[in-house]
Amino acid sequence: MIVVRDLHKAFGKVTAVDDVGFRAADGRITGLLGPNGAGKTTTLRMLYTLMRPDRGQVLVDGIDAAVDPTGVRRRLGVLPDARGLYKRLTGRENIRYFGRLHGLDEATIDARIAVLAKALEMDDIIDRRTEGFSQGQRVKTAIARALVHDPRNVILDEPTNGLDVMATRAMRRFLHQLRDEGRCVLFSSHIMQEVAALCDHIVIIARGRVVAEGSADELRAMTGEANLEDAFVKAIGTEEGLMA
Numbered sequence: 001m002i003v004v005r006d007l008h009k010a011f012g013k014v015t016a017v018d019d020v021g022f023r024a025a026d027g028r029i030t031g032l033l034g035p036n037g038a039g040k041t042t043t044l045r046m047l048y049t050l051m052r053p054d055r056g057q058v059l060v061d062g063i064d065a066a067v068d069p070t071g072v073r074r075r076l077g078v079l080p081d082a083r084g085l086y087k088r089l090t091g092r093e094n095i096r097y098f099g100r101l102h103g104l105d106e107a108t109i110d111a112r113i114a115v116l117a118k119a120l121e122m123d124d125i126i127d128r129r130t131e132g133f134s135q136g137q138r139v140k141t142a143i144a145r146a147l148v149h150d151p152r153n154v155i156l157d158e159p160t161n162g163l164d165v166m167a168t169r170a171m172r173r174f175l176h177q178l179r180d181e182g183r184c185v186l187f188s189s190h191i192m193q194e195v196a197a198l199c200d201h202i203v204i205i206a207r208g209r210v211v212a213e214g215s216a217d218e219l220r221a222m223t224g225e226a227n228l229e230d231a232f233v234k235a236i237g238t239e240e241g242l243m244a
Contacts, residue, residue: 001023001024001025001026001059001060001061001062001153001184002023002024002047002058002059002060002153002155002184002186003023003024003057003058003059004020004021004022004023004024004043004047004056004057004058004059005021005056005057005058005059006019006020006021006055006056006057007019007020007021007043007046007053007055007056007057007058008020008053008054008055008056009039009042009046009051009053009054010054015208016039016042016208017039017042017043017046017053017208018039018207018208018209019056019209019210020039020043020056020205020208020209020210021056021210022203022210022213024153024184024185024186024201025184025201026152026182026183026184027179027180027182027183027184028179028184028185028200028201029175029176029179029185029186029187029198029199029200029201030184030185030186030187030199030200030201030202030203031186031187031188031189031194031195031198031199031201031202031203032044032186032187032188032189032203032205033188033189033190033192033195033202033203033204033205033232034188034190034204034205034206034236035190035206035236036190038190038205038206038207038208039205039207039208039209040157040188040190040205041081041157041188042208043188043205044080044155044157044186044188045080046058046065047060047065047076047155047186048072048073048076048078048080048155049065049069049072049073050080052066058072060072060075060076060153061075061152061153063075074102074149074151075151075152075153076151076153076154076155077143077146077147077149077151077153077154077155078146078154078155078156079139079142079143079146079154079155079156079157079159080157081157081158084142085130085133085138085141085142085145086130087129087130087131088129088131089129089130090126090127090128090129090130091117091122091125091126091127091128091130091133091137091140091141091144092113092126092127094130094141094145095109095112095113095116095141095144095145095148096109096113096148097145098145098146098148098149099112099113099148099149102148102149104148104149109148112147112148112149112150113126113144113148116143116144116147116148117144119174119177120140120143120144120170120174121140121170122137122140122141122144125137125140125141134167135162135163135167136162136163136164136166136167136170139159139160139162139163139167139171140167140170143156143159143174151183152182152183152184153183153184153186154178154183154184154185154186155186155187156175156185156186156187156188157187157188158187158188158189158190159171159175159187159189160189160191160194168194172194172197172198175187175198176198179200192228192229192232195216195228196216196228199215199216200215201213201214201215202214202215202216202219204219204232204235204236206235206236211235211236212231212235216228219231219232219235223235
């Protein structure tokens with residue numbers, strides 16, 4: 001479980017995140033939905049300890065990220081906005097390298113690679129160099145690398161960005177599998193269809209603040225709109241009116 005309380009982050013005079021708080025539960029997919037520049041990526045970077053908040057608290061399975069960042073990292077699998085594969089290495093070698101960084105023995109790494117390659121439909125690319133991979137193949141490899149240590153909490157920043165239809169469908173199946181295994185899955189997106197198709201709980205962020213949250217049905221009821229896109233626009237519009 002990931003719990004976020006009162007997060008703030010500013011860059012000079014620009015406030016990127018302003019009093020963001022929410023809870024991402026185990027066995028659920030929680031989506032951060034917002035337009036580009038809303039503060040989603042900055043929020044995620046504070047969650048996985050790449051960035052320190054100016055104020056606020058992040059708890060991962062009850063561990064405070066400010067007190068024990070290493071303990072938090074052990075419990076997280078992260079797909080950042082920059083994928084950063086080693087192009088001269090094969091998919092298997094990329095995943096193995098990260099398994100070693102996590103201190104896993106070779107037998108455990110081999111077993112995890114086999115599980116992840118099957119789940120992500122990577123058997124045909126696992127021993128190819130990642131140089132020349134398609135966007136979907138790069139994302140699959142980066143996700144497998146992030147999950148090699150079998151974390152219970154998974155953070156994904158725009159996981160379907162740039163994927164074709166078939167790769168997107170495969171990614172949806174995989175995220176549902178993670179949820180069904182009881183993991184906490186948190187991902188950011190600005191694609192309405194992805195959030196509607198995947199999420200059990202949605203947190204809408206605009207101008208660095210949470211403006212609404214709930215299931216898709218709850219957000220539609222809350223805003224009085226018939227579809228999620230209209231509910232999203234209304235929630236953001238309300239916030240813009242308040243801040244004008």
